Amino acid sequence: MKKKRVSLNDIAESLGVSIALVSLVLNGKDAEQGISAETKQKVLAKAQELSYKPNHFARGLRLGKSFTIGLIVSDIANGFYSRIARNIEDLAEVHGYNLITCSTDEDIERELRLIKLLRAKQIDGLIISSSQENPDEFNRLKAEGFPVVLIDRCFDGLEASCVVVQNREGAKQAAAHLVEQGYKNPLVLAIEPAHVFTIRERCEGFVSEMKKHSISPKVEFLPFDDAFNEVERLIDKLIQNNQLPDCIFAINNNIATACLQVLRKYNIDTPNKVGLVCFDDIPYFSFMNPAVTAISQPVDDISASAFEMLLKMLKDEKTELEGGVKHLPVELIIRESTIKKINI
Amino acid sequence: MKKKRVSLNDIAESLGVSIALVSLVLNGKDAEQGISAETKQKVLAKAQELSYKPNHFARGLRLGKSFTIGLIVSDIANGFYSRIARNIEDLAEVHGYNLITCSTDEDIERELRLIKLLRAKQIDGLIISSSQENPDEFNRLKAEGFPVVLIDRCFDGLEASCVVVQNREGAKQAAAHLVEQGYKNPLVLAIEPAHVFTIRERCEGFVSEMKKHSISPKVEFLPFDDAFNEVERLIDKLIQNNQLPDCIFAINNNIATACLQVLRKYNIDTPNKVGLVCFDDIPYFSFMNPAVTAISQPVDDISASAFEMLLKMLKDEKTELEGGVKHLPVELIIRESTIKKINI
């Protein structure tokens, strides 16, 4: 029993005026066209009465715009990305845009498919934390004049715009802190794919700082899925081989959480037996047991900067798109998981 | 320097065939139309070469479908909803649909605006956790034949389809558990707006169970925003007036988290001085300090049921939409925050 949607035509007919007139009024262009206040009221009233809703397809087809932007991340259920999504959603709404969000699970092919799909759906612009191996796809998009902003992860040779944090510096701070606390045998727990910008930079920053103190950390790359079991398998193996580290640098909040679970399960005292520091802070870390030392990323700034960049491109379509990478600072927040207790 | 998008016409022209032919081939209707394998190949090759992407607007305008579904929740950054969003996103993708997600912050007007907007954007269906006061809007949608499934929250008199959990039963279990543990002076921490289905059912379930044990819990409704400060203000007042409860029933994961923060800040021993139980379990609760006793909701089942219902409506458009409410069971997971230690 589907009712037909009401169109401009329906309003025009029932009022005995032209479609164009109705369109003009409903788009607020009555002033510049000199439409009488009377007809304007009639039209507005009728539109209300029939509860007219503009057809987005027709409008989009005509205008070539969807007022929808895409957001692609690895996993929208990860607190880091879901906070970004929420921020961008709010910013977008202010400017009349909606957000269509997709998760890739770090799958390169899937990411390309999603980009294609979203473009077919005529999104006006894209914000993406990419899992690609190189910047080609994004340079292509930029060359086409398609507004795109990368967040979180960057590429050498990228020509499109990008917002990232100071991964290296953050990782170095974490390393320096661990050394200061007397940890000597660190393990870096990263995830695949290892080429990902954030992973690489964080690992390199951490390792290079450790090297300064004549320490060479082990680095392990875990599959993206199923963090808990992967971490457990690894820790188990390390225990068997008597190779347990005395501290862990977790590459993201997921891995850190998994670590905490596993350490607890194996009754490994944190921070006294094994310290833990995480890149990326989430609200829960501050009251976990133990509270987790973490490098906090400026989520609000990332969202705001990225959206601002995108909006600029969305607005002045004439000019060449700009490009450029913006680096945002991070902050090491020291909590219980890296401060050994005096009496153990 | 925007390149023009390539259209069916471009392919047709450069091949010297008709648009219709190209359309047929690209939609895989070449068999039933009896198009020669040769032309088919030509078309496919050309489409590939020009990297043709169908224009979603034109298609949608013609077909009246967007292959996009809407998801409206109060806050996509809340773990409960972000997990649901991720699940539905995955299910949707399998069936060729995308998800456009919006947050309302429990704002009734905003919710209505969003529904209108998404419909204008021609979403094919809607999954929503609503903050409305009554089912009118959704009964209207159903009457119009628009596919909609409510999740998490329901209404008396609702005619549309709905998936909820057994809020009352869960809250009762929580209450019974607290009593069993010897707690005698509970406080219910809920949020506004108080008319929300989940809030109401959880409060009622909890209170009615407590009444059986001759206990009348206090119930406080906090504004939706800024949970931490609201909880702190309240706890502070209770301490001043010497009215601190001996246990708290937090209505959702946000409030529970805020409670934990505040209790810690005030150095109030949990569970010995004040116990804490939460409706809705999130992964972090299991390794917080103390680990939080919580009522776990079947997030996967909620997502799957809701999507399945929606998909059914999306598919057979002919038949009258069904309606009906599905109730899913919950489970009390007992952890440290409600088990008093023997030696305190």
Place this chain on the structure above:
DNA sequence: TTGAAAGCGCTAACAC
């Protein structure tokens, strides 16, 4: 086997 053409609903240039 293929082509022609109508029409989805809307906007904007132009005509009256």
Place this chain on the structure above:
DNA sequence: GTGTTAGCGCTTTCAA
């Protein structure tokens, strides 16, 4: 002040 009209890109019916 208001109407007419072309056309955005696509699908689908009918004709050839």
